[in-house]
Amino acid sequence: MRVAIIGAGISGLSLAYYLQKLGVRYDLFESAPQVGGMMKSVKRGAYQLELGPHSLQMNQEMQELVQELKLEDEVIRPATKSLNRYIRKDGEYHCVPTSPKRLLLDSFFHWRTKLKITQETKLPPEEVPEETVSHFFKRRFGQEVVDYLVNPMVAGLFAGDPDKLLLEKTFPLLKDLERQHGSVLKGLDMQQDLPRKPVFSLLNGLQTLPEAIASKLVSLHVDHKVEMIHRSRGKYLLSIQHDVEGLADEEFDVVVIALPAFAAAELLDFTTPGLAAALHNVTYAPMTVVHTAYRKHAVGFPLDGFGALHPQKEEPFSLGAIWSSSLFPRICPDDEVLFTSFVGGSQASDLANLPDADILLQVHEELRENYQISTKLPAFQHCYRWPAAFPQADMFITDVDQLTQLLEKEQLYACANWISGPAVHDCVMYAKQLAQKIYSQRPSFP
Template sequence: MTNVLDTLIVGAGISGLSLAHALLRKTNGTSPPEVMVTESQNRVGGNITTGSQGEFLWEEGPNSFAPTPELLELAVDVGLKEELILADRQLPRYVYWNRRLHPVPMSPPALVSSQLLSLTGKLRALVGVLGFVPPPVGSHFSRQDGEETVTQFFDRHLGSEVRRRLVQPFVSGVYAGDPDRLAARSAFARVVKMEALGGGLLAGAILSRGKQKRPAPDPRIPKTRPGELGSFRGGLQVLPETLATQLGDRIRLNWTLDRFYPSENQTYIAEFSTPEGDRQLEARTLALMTPAHVSARLLKPLQSQMAEALAEIPYPPVACVVLAYPKSALKGDLRGFGNLIPRNQGIRTLGTIWTSSLFPGRAPEGWQVLSNYIGGATDPEIGEMDEEQIVAAVHRDLRQIFLAEDVSPKVLAVHLWRRAIPQYTLGHQDRLDRIEAGLRSLPGLYLCSNYIDGVAVGDCVRRSREWGDRIHSQLQDAGKT
């Protein structure tokens, strides 16, 4: 060991890199804090994985991002403002139902005319939106400690038809999850808070909007509109790679954290396996930006109850399958964001992003790139299949939905994420409370990952900024910055 770090960050995904960036901005006219980021892989970015081949460009993890203020500010800070691209928000989203692609209704007039929902389903949803909703009752709520699953919450508010045809495919698209297992207050926290605020979804939405504090617009930040999705000209991986370039030698790749423990000096000693042999680092604060199961392993010797809570968070397997087809083989022109598929439609694939329709420059002329996601909590068997079997399953689904003639696809990527997206299942908030209680016995240790309060890229950036404020405050209180 040499000098003591102010902050050691374990994990160079977008969360860890954003945290390092946030901490290094807090100089207050003094020298920046001593920060180091370690990563067990030989690359930065975590689940953000951009691939390319010739004129094809695609994503194998997150496909785009909602342009949140924190994410846009980060992009501008690191010099990527001119590389930002935004998809046309007018592009429709689709749900595949009864062998047809139906546009998702995005406005009240569109909902009235939509053929995705029956008249009965629309009326039932309207009654629920207006607040005529029965209270949660039944013995199952007692067995669930008063929590509702996503299925129970939306059945009660909007009816089973809306839940099956709109909510369930949305859950598949965001979490690759099972609405019968996910906790509504964790997976749909904002919607549940709206209900609590107004007694119904419409009243709650109106009241919560009135309570929102809108900061003064930053002239540096590009203006965006609701419904837009963003990326970069060179793909999402441009952001973590740019952050890593600016962090320079503060990053150590191929460093695997074997264990850590508190020292007598109120610091943490971290022991790593590296290509150069075993190494030790000492830090005043330690941030684990690792998945729950990795953090559980590291914490088991120090705080067994916290480790147990972390180990209970499931991560189902999800495969991203990127296929390209000649446009001449499709039933028609694909113009839109993509489509989601409810689970009872005889289609195994969860959903498809129409990649080359969403952003320009993602495919050569005459080709259509489709990024498909398959597996998840309702289909964990995908983790036992080989690449050829997975491609065959996805191609079979696409042939039914999109293809006018049976042509073999150009396979650009098959990426099986064996532990993909953390599931906010029933009891998730209790697990987070147990984790928070355990952290009180380990001052200076921070856990900041997407199993906490949001899995999107923008959530990771927002959360890292918040944790950066907390870490900076602790270092200030200790007189270290």
């Protein structure tokens, strides 16, 4: 068996790594000269900046990967013991309680909303076809929960709009709790003892992870853009730019697409026009990442947590900010603090497209107001644009999932965040499972 993997983001790299461990022959093609996709870290003077994911969650797959790649000494745990999340409401930041019981005791929600929350356990479960995140939470907890908890969380995690994202694709666990226990709160009470996945970073940036995986791969081909996939007599042939190794003459039994949906659509227009058409419909949210540093003495707000999110009801400029230097102090000078702000998302996509100077200025002004910053100018600012940052799990993603499953019968697979979920640990876990699935089919090949 021989497998072609197209795309060397974290999904394609992880799949190649796990196939190699299983002894499956593969070739991994990447059109760019470097690997990693959105896992991008840069050094700007004294500042270590994450342009993609800011931190990773340490689930079982990530723990094993870090150990096998011998990256244990690179792992950085959060410096602060407090991973509190804050949400802006009525012009002030409020620490979000970490449990439903604490939420009922806190003053964050109106008493009518608290009453609605207490009655959630009595509501009968419902099956709503293609239910959105907003509809689900409004049905079970009320509109204020949607406006001031769900909206900022969905925007922060997925750059998405809860009025459009599907519940079962975005928060499948919550729907399972309603089905199994008749109530989300009852289900959460039964799972309250489950340990939270700790977050971590890496000493020289998170880009270290994809580069470490790439260094272990024996069949990685960068600067090799696959332009077309041909299927003939049950085998696959690839048209490849800069094919100095003659790989276009090789036959592949399996092809795995590990590209963004829009890139996969262009590649598959000829091979599988049905899936290509569905992939063309996948929506991506733009995002601009802004890093801003200030001298510590100029910041009047205590940065004792992970960061803060902004509901759309508050009419903010940014979606919120991570208090990066509170988590990982080494990333900026000792006498400074570093914020990572996020502008855009599907609910404010026009803001992500403003000129750099406008974005930098408005982020600075918003930070000054929100965090009682006395200085007129930041010590440092940097912005980076992702025109297509996050695939949106809306109604169009359902067709993609169904068609992708059907094409697995023809040994054409997908391994990307539009099918696994956007979190890095989800991509790695999905890649590991797919490697096992492909490996299990070896006997079916001559």
